[in-house]
Amino acid sequence: MSDAVAQQTEQQEPEIDLSIADAVIDKYIDIPGNLMPVLQGVQDEYGYIPHVVADHIAERLNVYPSQIYGVLTFYAQFHLKPRGRFIIRVCVGTACHVSGAPRIVETFFDKLGIGHAETTPDLRYTFEKVACLGACGMAPLAMVNDDTFGKMTVQKVDEIIAEYNQRPMK
Amino acid sequence: MVNLTIDDKQVTAPKTATIYEAAKLNGINIPILCHDSKLKPFGACRMCLVEVEQMKGRQIPACTTPVTEGMIIRTSTPDIVKARKMVLELLLLNHPIDCPVCDKGGDCDLQNLTYEYQVSANRFTDEKFQHEIDYNNPLIERDMNRCVLCGKCARICDEVVSFGALTFIDRGIETKIGCEFEGALNCEFCGSCVSVCPVGSLLARPFKFKARFWALTKQKSVCGYCGTGCNLTLGVQDNKVLTTIYDAEQGFHKGLLCARGRFGYQFINNDKRLTKPMVRKDGALREASWDEALQFVAGRLKGGNVAALSTARLTNEEFVLFKDLMKLAGSASYDHSAGYAHSALTKGLSRSFGVAASTATILDIQKSDLLLVIKTDAYETHPVVGFEINQAVKNKGVKLSILSDKRGKLGKLPGAKTLVHAPGTEIALLNAITKVILDEKLTAGTAASVAGFAELERALSDFTPEAVAGQTGIDAASIVQFARDYASAEKALIIFPTGLAYPGHNADLASAAANLAILTGKLGTEGSGVLCMAEKNNSQGAVDMGFYPANGGKDAGQILEDCASGSVKTLFVAGENPLVSYPDRSKVSAALDKVDCLIVSDLFLSETAAMADVVLPACSFAEKEGTFTSVDRRVQYFKPAIKKVGLSKSDFEIFSVLINLLGGQAPASPAAAFADIAASAPGYAGMSYAKLGEEGAFAPVDVKPALVAPAVVRPTVEQGKLALLVGSVLYHCGTLSQYGEGPMYVCPEGYVEISRADAAAHKVSEGDLLTVTSSTGSTQLKARISPRLPAGVVFAPYHFEAAQVNTIWSGAAVTWVTVGK
Ligand code: SF4
Ligand code: SF4
Ligand code: SF4
Ligand code: FES
Ligand code: FES
Numbered sequence: 008m009s010d011a012v013a014q015q016t017e018q019q020e021p022e023i024d025l026s027i028a029d030a031v032i033d034k035y036i037d038i039p040g041n042l043m044p045v046l047q048g049v050q051d052e053y054g055y056i057p058h059v060v061a062d063h064i065a066e067r068l069n070v071y072p073s074q075i076y077g078v079l080t081f082y083a084q085f086h087l088k089p090r091g092r093f094i095i096r097v098c099v100g101t102a103c104h105v106s107g108a109p110r111i112v113e114t115f116f117d118k119l120g121i122g123h124a125e126t127t128p129d130l131r132y133t134f135e136k137v138a139c140l141g142a143c144g145m146a147p148l149a150m151v152n153d154d155t156f157g158k159m160t161v162q163k164v165d166e167i168i169a170e171y172n173q174r175p176m177k
Numbered sequence: 178m179v180n181l182t183i184d185d186k187q188v189t190a191p192k193t194a195t196i197y198e199a200a201k202l203n204g205i206n207i208p209i210l211c212h213d214s215k216l217k218p219f220g221a222c223r224m225c226l227v228e229v230e231q232m233k234g235r236q237i238p239a240c241t242t243p244v245t246e247g248m249i250i251r252t253s254t255p256d257i258v259k260a261r262k263m264v265l266e267l268l269l270l271n272h273p274i275d276c277p278v279c280d281k282g283g284d285c286d287l288q289n290l291t292y293e294y295q296v297s298a299n300r301f302t303d304e305k306f307q308h309e310i311d312y313n314n315p316l317i318e319r320d321m322n323r324c325v326l327c328g329k330c331a332r333i334c335d336e337v338v339s340f341g342a343l344t345f346i347d348r349g350i351e352t353k354i355g356c357e358f359e360g361a362l363n364c365e366f367c368g369s370c371v372s373v374c375p376v377g378s379l380l381a382r383p384f385k386f387k388a389r390f391w392a393l394t395k396q397k398s399v400c401g402y403c404g405t406g407c408n409l410t411l412g413v414q415d416n417k418v419l420t421t422i423y424d425a426e427q428g429f430h431k432g433l434l435c436a437r438g439r440f441g442y443q444f445i446n447n448d449k450r451l452t453k454p455m456v457r458k459d460g461a462l463r464e465a466s467w468d469e470a471l472q473f474v475a476g477r478l479k480g481g482n483v484a485a486l487s488t489a490r491l492t493n494e495e496f497v498l499f500k501d502l503m504k505l506a507g508s509a510s511y512d513h514s515a516g517y518a519h520s521a522l523t524k525g526l527s528r529s530f531g532v533a534a535s536t537a538t539i540l541d542i543q544k545s546d547l548l549l550v551i552k553t554d555a556y557e558t559h560p561v562v563g564f565e566i567n568q569a570v571k572n573k574g575v576k577l578s579i580l581s582d583k584r585g586k587l588g589k590l591p592g593a594k595t596l597v598h599a600p601g602t603e604i605a606l607l608n609a610i611t612k613v614i615l616d617e618k619l620t621a622g623t624a625a626s627v628a629g630f631a632e633l634e635r636a637l638s639d640f641t642p643e644a645v646a647g648q649t650g651i652d653a654a655s656i657v658q659f660a661r662d663y664a665s666a667e668k669a670l671i672i673f674p675t676g677l678a679y680p681g682h683n684a685d686l687a688s689a690a691a692n693l694a695i696l697t698g699k700l701g702t703e704g705s706g707v708l709c710m711a712e713k714n715n716s717q718g719a720v721d722m723g724f725y726p727a728n729g730g731k732d733a734g735q736i737l738e739d740c741a742s743g744s745v746k747t748l749f750v751a752g753e754n755p756l757v758s759y760p761d762r763s764k765v766s767a768a769l770d771k772v773d774c775l776i777v778s779d780l781f782l783s784e785t786a787a788m789a790d791v792v793l794p795a796c797s798f799a800e801k802e803g804t805f806t807s808v809d810r811r812v813q814y815f816k817p818a819i820k821k822v823g824l825s826k827s828d829f830e831i832f833s834v835l836i837n838l839l840g841g842q843a844p845a846s847p848a849a850a851f852a853d854i855a856a857s858a859p860g861y862a863g864m865s866y867a868k869l870g871e872e873g874a875f876a877p878v879d880v881k882p883a884l885v886a887p888a889v890v891r892p893t894v895e896q897g898k899l900a901l902l903v904g905s906v907l908y909h910c911g912t913l914s915q916y917g918e919g920p921m922y923v924c925p926e927g928y929v930e931i932s933r934a935d936a937a938a939h940k941v942s943e944g945d946l947l948t949v950t951s952s953t954g955s956t957q958l959k960a961r962i963s964p965r966l967p968a969g970v971v972f973a974p975y976h977f978e979a980a981q982v983n984t985i986w987s988g989a990a991v992t993w994v995t996v997g998k
Contacts, residue, residue, distance in 0.1 A: 058358050066964070069589050071341025072357040073331075080346045087358070 027052045028060045032067050055086040091126045091133035093171050096150045100139030103147040114164045181248040196239035211327035212240040223264050227252045265296045270303045281377035283390035313361030315922040321353045324378040330370035339567040340365050366923050368439035372423035384420040396818035400438040401798040402910040404711050405559045406807025411818040418445045435560030436908045440919025447916050451794035452823020475838035477747045477774045484510040484736040484745045488752030489713035492803025494850035496722035498832035505839040509730035513719040515759045516732030521675040525687025531881030533720050537706030538809035543569045544704035547576040547666035551673035553585025557907040558674040559710050584965040598649040600900040601892035601991040607689035609645035612637045613660035621698025629884035636886030664697050668704035676712025677758050678903040678975040681990035685887035695882045710808045718806035740768035747774040754783040754912045757978045760988030794825040801827040803847045813873035814866050895993040899971045903986045906974035927980020929958040934968035951994045954984035
């Protein structure tokens with residue numbers, strides 16, 4: 008975690024409203040095997056799973072906090088840090104790799120000032136390297152949320168960032 | 178039993194055995210790495226692969242596969258050896274080869290197997306792990322670079338300890354063992370994970386770089402803290418106890434210990450140990466010779482008006498001598514801690530059972546159907562008993578009912594039912610439960626013929642669930658259900674802790690609990706009965722040796738009053754620290770001030786010893802031989818692990834010399850004293866050091882049940898005040914653990930726990946310094962906001978000198994306090 012993000016989560020976490028989590032927990036509390044739906048529901052509400060919320064879920068469902076963390080890190084669907092408005096994914100699968108994906112990745116790192124699985128302090132971007140996105144014909148490939156950008160070049164990185172910098176945050 | 182063939186040998190094994198267990202039973206060794214007898218089979222490491230002919234030579238893990246009739250197993254064919262070598266090569270791929278600096282060197286399963294299978298080269302190459310080492314706590318170092326992902330640490334912390342601090346995190350080749358949100362380890366520090374880790378990933382930091390494993394002398398002993406009676410192996414070098422060593426086969430607890438047993442041994446070689454006798458001259462304690470000090474003491478004892486207070490940590494042999502010494506000095510006033518602290522045992526159980534002992538053993542816990550635990554603290558006072566409870570509930574499906582004034586860890590176990598009652602109302606609650614059992618005729622057939630039945634029925638007429646609901650704060654329906662649960666269980670065991678800081682746990686509580694067991698016939702059979710867990714390692718021994726007031730002798734509280742009034746002139750305090758641990762500090766200090774001569778034998782210059790006229794340096798359990806009796810009356814022999822520190826002497830030697838100086842005749846040795854015990858103490862007949870062996874022996878309990886109507890004192894509620902509960906905290910035991918570095922690293926000071934609701938009402942934040950005031954005094958304590966306390970109740974552990982909790986704690990069942998910032 009970069010320092011900027013670490014600071015941000017620390018600043019943000021104390022303000023977290025646990026009653027939102029409670030509403031989700033209340034819905035599932037009596038159902039066996041409720042941990043996954045609770046975590047999914049809570050993530051839908053907060054956009055990620057804050058540490059205090061994980062602890063709160065642990066207390067209410069009577070499971071170890073560590074156990075929750077094990078589940079959260081096992082499934083790729085869960086996020087432990089606040090996520091950006093725009094999720095940039097760059098494919099580093101075999102086809103993309105040989106057609107220059109590493110340079111694309113490096114360029115995003117440089118321009119955004121964040122690394123893999125990190126989020127910019129303004130919460131605009133989250134960057135992720137991913138394995139094959141299933142469109143090898145367009146390699147190298149990048150995605151921003153649901154938009155696809157094929158045959159990526161270093162110049163295109165600038166264009167994408169310029170474009171999404173203009174977009175509203177909500 | 179099934180018949181099978183292992184390595185061409187015809188053998189038999191129980192139906193439930195795995196191949197690994199069957200082989201082990203028959204003396205055939207199959208290597209294991211991820212398996213431990215205390216844990217559920219996991220099958221992660223593939224070290225234990227064997228071939229089963231019926232499975233067409235397929236290699237299967239021995240640790241997870243159950244035996245079947247006629248199985249033909251081979252454990253070390255060339256193919257298996259090849260496979261095991263490959264497993265080792267793969268493990269060594271990412272594992273650093275830093276054995277020369279690893280504390281596990283010589284005691285590491287990976288290292289030993291590498292040697293055994295002669296893996297001297299690796300056909301594979303890969304990068305070594307680059308995990309950051311966790312040095313964040315002073316007790317356990319976590320170096321995940323050495324981890325073989327056997328999961329034993331995470332499993333033991335879940336399955337046995339029930340803390341769940343560790344887990345597998347991330348996935349695939351990234352998988353590692355870690356804590357919640359990759360934080361530092363902050364847990365119970367029982368060290369169970371350290372003990373089962375087969376490699377050097379988890380290490381005891383206090384032992385780091387102290388010695389190589391093979392250079393240590395290993396001496397078996399018995400833990401000197403609580404009454405569970407766990408067995409220990411002390412690791413000794415240069416006359417110092419450097420560590421405790423895990424022995425998976427040792428004791429009923431199979432080598433498991435709590436934080437105190439595992440990390441609290443440093444008091445033995447603590448620099449603050451007293452090494453020379455001291456006698457007060459011109460107002461100051463000055464070094465003296467043993468001869469001078471003992472002559473002086475003998476002179477005072479001859480002078481009459483003597484009384485004695487003792488810690489419950491002396492050996493049985495020492496208690497007998499101390500008693501003899503007091504008799505020679507003409508006194509019947511001796512006690513082993515503040516009177517009420519053991520009246521549950523001495524008065525309560527002896528009138529209900531005809532013997533001052535528990536009817537059940539710790540081994541009954543896992544054999545029961547239902548455990549009724551009074552106060553969740555059972556787990557904090559006797560942590561390894563807590564492990565037994567965890568395992569009973571989680572592995573054996575034993576039901577758990579809890580009556581307590583606060584919530585605790587036990588209440589989180591699956592299916593646990595907790596009734597949180599108002600402070601000081603536990604006896605009323607037990608009476609109401611008993612009444613339901615009487616009214617609904619849930620009694621055993623013979624109950625009505627037990628002595629006292631009619632009186633009890635009459636005495637309980639007012640204790641209807643409805644009437645008791647009001648004062649206890651528990652609704653009548655729950656009380657009724659609780660009673661039915663207990664009565665309908667085929668086997669049920671009642672467990673409660675007693676000790677210095679449990680004033681409500683008195684004779685009446687013990688009888689109230691005993692009534693339940695007697696009425697429902699849950700007594701005298703396996704998995705049933707009453708287990709009264711006295712605080713210290715030899716509390717039960719002190720009782721068995723009769724070191725408590727009888728025949729007109731005074732108890733601890735009265736002795737202190739007599740000191741204050743001047744009728745006791747000489748007080749001999751052995752290892753006890755009343756100034757810190759007895760209630761109402763100002764009274765204690767006034768009493769100790771007043772006596773003409775205060776004699777203290779102790780390991781340390783305790784707060785009480787600092788007031789003494791003569792201080793005699795005593796030695797620790799690791800320096801002497803003798804026997805301790807655990808809470809379930811297991812008598813265990815131990816011998817010295819090191820030579821006595823400085824000029825210290827055992828209390829046995831001290832009392833022997835004094836007995837001789839007073840004209841008596843002391844037994845020649847602890848063994849001779851034990852022979853006397855075997856001839857006179859009930860239940861000890863036929864025992865001897867030689868016969869006790871490593872397992873010890875249970876002193877049988879002969880129960881003559883009687884029903885006794887327990888008196889109930891209704892705590893007067895003081896409006897606007899908070900109820901102060903005093904008690905033990907997991908890491909500590911009495912005041913001795915203040916000299917064990919381990920416990921002090923993780924729990925260094927006193928505090929007051931306050932509920933979330935009261936914290937909000939009083940605008941208290943975590944760590945605030947609060948002034949807590951009662952009718953007896955006032956002290957300052959750091960606040961801890963705790964989800965386990967109900968509103969209106971605060972809790973403070975009593976062990977710490979600096980916290981002076983006994984200035985505010987009056988000794989009543991409930992002390993009412995105000996808190997302010
Ligand atoms: S020391 Fe005990 S409580 Fe802590 S992680 Fe290890 S096993 Fe769990
Ligand atoms: S830390 Fe030790 S016990 Fe835990 S998984 Fe790794 S090797 Fe096994
Ligand atoms: S303090 Fe008690 S529970 Fe802990 S190791 Fe010692 S005897 Fe066992
Ligand atoms: S490798 Fe990049 S899309 Fe398939
Ligand atoms: S010991 Fe059997 S698989 Fe590890």
